Amino acid sequence: MTIKDWIEVAHQNAVDKGFWESDRSDGEVVALLHSELSECLEAMRLNPKNATEVQDQKDKIGEELADYFIRLADYCGKKEIDLEKELCGFNDIPINITFLMDNSDNLRRLFHYKPDDEKDLLAFAHMQLSMFYSCNVVYMHKQYDGLALSLFAVILLAERLEIDLEKAIAEKMKRNQSRPRLHNKKF
Numbered sequence: 001m002t003i004k005d006w007i008e009v010a011h012q013n014a015v016d017k018g019f020w021e022s023d024r025s026d027g028e029v030v031a032l033l034h035s036e037l038s039e040c041l042e043a044m045r046l047n048p049k050n051a052t053e054v055q056d057q058k059d060k061i062g063e064e065l066a067d068y069f070i071r072l073a074d075y076c077g078k079k080e081i082d083l084e085k086e087l088c089g090f091n092d093i094p095i096n097i098t099f100l101m102d103n104s105d106n107l108r109r110l111f112h113y114k115p116d117d118e119k120d121l122l123a124f125a126h127m128q129l130s131m132f133y134s135c136n137v138v139y140m141h142k143q144y145d146g147l148a149l150s151l152f153a154v155i156l157l158a159e160r161l162e163i164d165l166e167k168a169i170a171e172k173m174k175r176n177q178s179r180p181r182l183h184n185k186k187f
Helices: 003-016 026-045 051-079 083-088 097-102 104-108 118-138 145-160 165-177
Strands: none
Touching (some): 003 083, 083 145, 097 145, 145 165
């Protein structure tokens, strides 16, 4: 599926599950995106003792990265943000996550620093979300490159950890579609 396809599916599922019945502030959505990245870090902090635990940890990290992507895709759907255009600078070529992972050397050139490790990539993703929020909400500049750069960091993290992010997203989306309204949460 292309990024645009994921955005459409994620947003429609969120609408169907009642997440947009009342307005959600940009701050709420950005905080939830931050929480997914933090949950990923918590999964990375686990200390697996055997091969089964190592695989469980990798699956948990993949699930949190998928949660991040799904929330981001839903938000882009609601706000009509062309994330493909933000990712590549043009919108006439449909792209998917596999394409981005296969071209990760090109992604790395976008970073002005070399991340030391996976934790640096998460910190970069957090920073870009914060910059997006401050530019778009506080200063009212409609710039979405912070969202794209945050997603780039997540894609690079998945690649480093050898996580099939597209598969993790598909599995999580399937589970989300069968979950109850608001996923049994207050908001």
